[in-house]
Amino acid sequence: MQDKRVENARERVIESISKNMDIYSVTPSVGRLYGAMFFEKDPMTLDEMKDKLQMSKTSMSTGVRTLIDLNMVDKVWRKGERKDLYEVKSDWYQTFTDFFCIHWRKGIEMNRDACKESIAELMKVMDEDLSKEEKMMAEADLDKMSYALGYYEWLNKVVDLFESRRIFDVIDKEDELK
Amino acid sequence: MQDKRVENARERVIESISKNMDIYSVTPSVGRLYGAMFFEKDPMTLDEMKDKLQMSKTSMSTGVRTLIDLNMVDKVWRKGERKDLYEVKSDWYQTFTDFFCIHWRKGIEMNRDACKESIAELMKVMDEDLSKEEKMMAEADLDKMSYALGYYEWLNKVVDLFESRRIFDVIDKEDELK
DNA sequence: TAGTTTGTACAGTTTTTTCTGTATGTACTG
DNA sequence: CAGTACATACAGAAAAAACTGTACAAACTA
Incomplete structure (x- = not known):
């Protein structure tokens, strides 16, 4: 047929x-x-x-x-x-979380390290005598980097939520509802 | 200097x-x-x-x-x-959730629609008389599509979690901790 | 109104990515 | 051991994407 x-x-x-x-x-x-x-x-x-x-x-x-x-x-x-x-792989839930955890984690790590290194550098520079405007610029950059750092910490916890599978406590898998 | x-x-x-x-x-x-x-x-x-x-x-x-x-x-x-x-845009938390909600939602919608359409089609075919093996094939495909559908429902709820900002109840923003 | 300034459409160029066929190394078979 | 089957490294071709300079339309200026 x-x-x-x-x-x-x-x-x-x-x-x-x-x-x-x-x-x-x-x-x-x-x-x-x-x-x-x-x-x-x-x-x-x-x-x-x-x-x-x-x-x-x-x-x-x-x-x-x-x-x-x-x-x-x-x-x-x-x-x-x-x-x-x-x-x-038969577990799509796992596939999904694996992928995003790996990729997000990588990005977070790299950006966080860069921020930390640069913050340390700027803190050091702040102690020395700089021109008024350069000091203000360093100050402003420090603020931005601190904000970024806070965001990366949050995102890290989001990744933890998925990686630890606690996300399934928050959102039940559909096939477990029956 | x-x-x-x-x-x-x-x-x-x-x-x-x-x-x-x-x-x-x-x-x-x-x-x-x-x-x-x-x-x-x-x-x-x-x-x-x-x-x-x-x-x-x-x-x-x-x-x-x-x-x-x-x-x-x-x-x-x-x-x-x-x-x-x-x-x-100054709110990185929002930027993050916006991006993934939009993209995931789009993918979910399209795949879910395709699954639903094909499931309906296969259900219809199942009623008619098919060769044994074709019936088994349709049956197997139906199972796969149902699984996919369940997964998409789950993912949809994950997107809801972010979009509704309830995610911030689960994971506090860092800058709100102080 | 004519004369500027500004953003982008478009065409062409460069770069990157994807895809293919051939060649090669490895692992089986008898 | 030779002979075969298999996966993939590699080089080149084809396709796609990123980037640039020119041209032009819209908005502003005087």
Whole structure:
């Protein structure tokens, strides 16, 4: 039988996922790969991916690597199978929190370190005799950096909230409601 | 006097901000522009920006536009000033939540709609007589889509948490602690 | 009104990213 | 051991994005 509707229904969702994977800073191609793997019953080989997406095997290799680095896909092992097998991680809640915790944390760390270093430097400079205006400038910059520091502390705690999974106390997972 | 240390301290932070603005899907150039505006005492004109960053005025124009679209910068008006003036929005907590709420919400909406449409389609197909395997495939896809839907509902509530500012009940702003 | 100043649309250039095919190293098979 | 299958490094091609200078429209000035 030739009912394309099942295929179409799946394809619609894959396409939508692909388009919206930009929140993970991923290209639509890699997004489509993710979507395809998500719906596949069994773990996929690179060759299956390339047939499915009509792209080069090299692209599949780098695409899968990208998704693994993002903690979105696992390499799985199966007895008697020579090819590498890959499947999408099944816990989307974890995938989501992993991604943002890692990226936010990195940004926070770097910016906070820069602020701290610069604040220390400015404090030192303030003790010496500077021109009136330079002193005021240093003062103003110190204020800005302190504000930034406060914000980064807050954001760090937000990341803690997700990383510690306490977020699930605040917002219940849907599938646990039944 | 020629003490470069104040300038260096500022530059270090600008550079760090610039590097980490990728979490907002913004290029380092636009990030540097944002950093420069952040430290400027007064609202800046496009010409001041171009002098500061040594880039074309066109780039400043499009860069500022980008930042305005992201709700990170405001155009401000000042009596007797012909040039347009721009300044960084002062509430970083708001900037942060705005950005992620807008982007996440968009992704959620689109994916949820796609899922709902496809689920309806598959339900309809299930009633008709299909081959055994096609029925199983539809069934499996329905499960996946239901899972996705549940996840999107959860994420929607997370966005609500930020958008409603209830997040600040869960995680206090640092500057309110004193 | 004519003459400036200012912001941006647009076209072209440079840079970066994505994608492909070939080549190579590794790990299996017999 | 040779022979095969596989993943990926690498180089080059294609596509996309960032950036610039010019041109022009709108808003202001006198």
